[in-house]
Amino acid sequence: xxxxxxxxxxSTNLNRKLLNKYPDYHVIDQSFKLDDLLQxxxxxxxxxxxxxxENKVKEIFKFLDNHNIKYINxxxxxxxxxxxxxxxxxxxxxxxxxxxxxxxxxxxKLLKRLGIKLPxxxxxxxxxxxxxxxxxxxLNKEDCRGALWP
Amino acid sequence: MALNLVKDxxxxxxxxxxxxxxxxxxxxxxxxxxxxxxxxxxxxxxxxILNKSINDLTLSEKLKVELATxxxxxxxxxxxxxxxxxxxxxxxxxxxxxxxxxxxxxxxxVIDEDVTVFFNLVKRIxxxxxxxxxxxxxxxxxxxLYKWVKCPKIIEFINFINENEKRLxxxxxxxxxIKDIYRSVS
Numbered sequence: 001x002x003x004x005x006x007x008x009x010x011s012t013n014l015n016r017k018l019l020n021k022y023p024d025y026h027v028i029d030q031s032f033k034l035d036d037l038l039q040x041x042x043x044x045x046x047x048x049x050x051x052x053x054e055n056k057v058k059e060i061f062k063f064l065d066n067h068n069i070k071y072i073n074x075x076x077x078x079x080x081x082x083x084x085x086x087x088x089x090x091x092x093x094x095x096x097x098x099x100x101x102x103x104x105x106x107x108x109k110l111l112k113r114l115g116i117k118l119p120x121x122x123x124x125x126x127x128x129x130x131x132x133x134x135x136x137x138x139l140n141k142e143d144c145r146g147a148l149w150p
Numbered sequence: 151m152a153l154n155l156v157k158d159x160x161x162x163x164x165x166x167x168x169x170x171x172x173x174x175x176x177x178x179x180x181x182x183x184x185x186x187x188x189x190x191x192x193x194x195x196x197x198x199i200l201n202k203s204i205n206d207l208t209l210s211e212k213l214k215v216e217l218a219t220x221x222x223x224x225x226x227x228x229x230x231x232x233x234x235x236x237x238x239x240x241x242x243x244x245x246x247x248x249x250x251x252x253x254x255x256x257x258x259x260v261i262d263e264d265v266t267v268f269f270n271l272v273k274r275i276x277x278x279x280x281x282x283x284x285x286x287x288x289x290x291x292x293x294x295l296y297k298w299v300k301c302p303k304i305i306e307f308i309n310f311i312n313e314n315e316k317r318l319x320x321x322x323x324x325x326x327x328i329k330d331i332y333r334s335v336s
Binding site: 051114 | 167207208209210211232233234235236237238239263264300303304306307310311317324325327328331332334335
């Protein structure tokens with residue numbers, strides 16, 4: 001994970017002890033101003049971005065990328081994982097699976113057993129494959145529509 | 151206000167922020183819970199949690215313990231399910247809430263900022279901001295609702311596909327949606 005600049009962590013049983021595993025990351029767990037983040041080289045968001053509009057989260061991540069700030073988003077919202085390159089799934093304390101985001105989500109059966117919901121478009125893509133309607137994994141609705149109703 | 155709203159519907163959803171209010175020091179076993187073992191079992195926890203410090207509980211455990219403290223109430227208010235629980239636990243708690251309403255005649259108020267939590271659960275949704283009802287509906291596909299709150303991905307997708315031509319039916323179940331897509335493209 002060390003080389004990755006944008007990481008999502010999803011836990012099957014979310015708790016603050018996870019933060020102890022990343023002691024060199026500054027913790028953000030309440031509302032903040034973007035400019036205040038510039039003083040840090042590594043930031044970890046703890047369950048704070050879940051209910052923001054996706055465009056707002058994209059804006060935050062783009063800001064951090066532009067300023068070469070590494071970040072980890074700890075969340076229960078699997079949809080947000082599509083906005084980062086790398087995904088780590090924890091139980092309460094231990095890494096269960098990690099890797100590039102789409103590759104992790106291909107372990108559909110394991111993730112469901114763990115209680116992790118796939119992002120909607122990924123779950124839809126996998127079901128469309130089951131129905132032989134596509135062999136692709138779509139990352140957005142536009143590509144999905146273009147492929148199914150050309 | 152919410153207590154009056156729930157009388158007509160049994161289970162309602164309120165789109166708003168919510169602070170889990172399990173504010174206590176000490177151990178779980180010291181909480182004032184009637185039939186504590188049975189209550190904990192009902193919310194999906196086992197006896198091991200009794201000797202755990204409340205401050206050391208995970209987000210999921212905190213929500214379930216909070217729910218356990220409320221099981222005896224006639225109107226149960228619970229919130230922040232989407233932020234606290236993984237998907238499997240969300241579905242378990244939702245089924246429990248439905249059972250508490252249907253079998254035990256409890257009124258249920260669920261407060262969350264994520265509308266998908268309300269799927270297969272609530273009969274009416276209220277948007278409350280600054281202590282005022284800004285909007286209310288029983289239809290998950292009511293477009294006006296999503297001027298106030300984030301639209302669930304499945305609804306966003308169906309509305310997008312149907313933009314120029316009605317191809318898909320309104321569905322909140324992804325398996326029904328897939329069948330609909332299959333019929334549409336075949």
